[in-house]
Amino acid sequence: MTASFDLFANEPQALQLRLGPQAMVLRQRALPYAQQLFEGIQSALLQAPLCQLQTPGGHRMSVRTSSCGPQGWVSDERGYRYATAHPDTNKPWPSIPVAWQTLAIDAASEAGFNGFMPDSCLINQYTPESKMSLHQDRNESDFTQPIVSISLGMSAVFLWGGMQRSDRPSQVLLHHGDIVVWGGTDRLRFHGIKHLTGAPHSECGAMRYNLTLRRAR
Numbered sequence: 001m002t003a004s005f006d007l008f009a010n011e012p013q014a015l016q017l018r019l020g021p022q023a024m025v026l027r028q029r030a031l032p033y034a035q036q037l038f039e040g041i042q043s044a045l046l047q048a049p050l051c052q053l054q055t056p057g058g059h060r061m062s063v064r065t066s067s068c069g070p071q072g073w074v075s076d077e078r079g080y081r082y083a084t085a086h087p088d089t090n091k092p093w094p095s096i097p098v099a100w101q102t103l104a105i106d107a108a109s110e111a112g113f114n115g116f117m118p119d120s121c122l123i124n125q126y127t128p129e130s131k132m133s134l135h136q137d138r139n140e141s142d143f144t145q146p147i148v149s150i151s152l153g154m155s156a157v158f159l160w161g162g163m164q165r166s167d168r169p170s171q172v173l174l175h176h177g178d179i180v181v182w183g184g185t186d187r188l189r190f191h192g193i194k195h196l197t198g199a200p201h202s203e204c205g206a207m208r209y210n211l212t213l214r215r216a217r
């Protein structure tokens with residue numbers, strides 16, 4: 001075995017994958033916090049149960065969602081928007097755990113966005129039957145604030161498109177512990193989830209969780 005082989009064996013995979021001028025995947029960035037994140041999700045969902053929301057067009061989303069923070073993302077026949085209370089329980093959303101805030105703020109700054117101040121964390125739960133069509137995140141009031149999106153559990157095929165819905169998206173595999181950050185000129189890029197892929201996850205089975213931290217107001 002050569003010395004260089006040894007060096008490469010210890011080399012982590014490329015830890016940052018650039019998706020655009022102001023967008024990147026921070027591979028495995030959330031891995032050290034995964035257990036803590038799973039526990040936080042479980043306790044948040046006890047207070048704010050997952051819902052299968054209706055789109056304004058009358059379809060049921062295949063993803064189940066909940067939120068933390070002063071603002072939670074909701075959807076119904078009246079449209080997509082942020083709300084201060086859970087649509088079923090009418091209670092305020094649980095607060096965003098401080099560790100999630102810190103992780104998101106640090107990830108944002110590593111991707112070039114200082115001063116990220118999330119007031120909303122969407123919790124998406126996917127099964128192998130779920131997908132999320134190409135969309136832009138545009139219900140927020142300040143597009144200078146980035147999006148920080150944490151993947152946990154099963155891997156997924158992330159669709160990373162352009163500024164037009166018709167732009168053909170590239171496909172990026174997102175794995176347990178990866179964080180995607182996008183903002184600035186990439187803030188309104190179309191994106192989505194084609195489907196989950198790979199084996200069930202040791203911690204959460206045939207499921208993927210995504211935490212999307214944003215500044216809503």
Ligand SMILES: O=C(O)CCC(=O)C(=O)O
Pocket residue numbers: 122124132137149151158191192193210212
């Ligand atoms: O699950 C993901 O990785 C993306 C989720 C997303 O784009 C959204 O909730 O707006």
Ligand SMILES: [Fe+2]
Pocket residue numbers: 135136137191
């Ligand atoms: Fe999105």
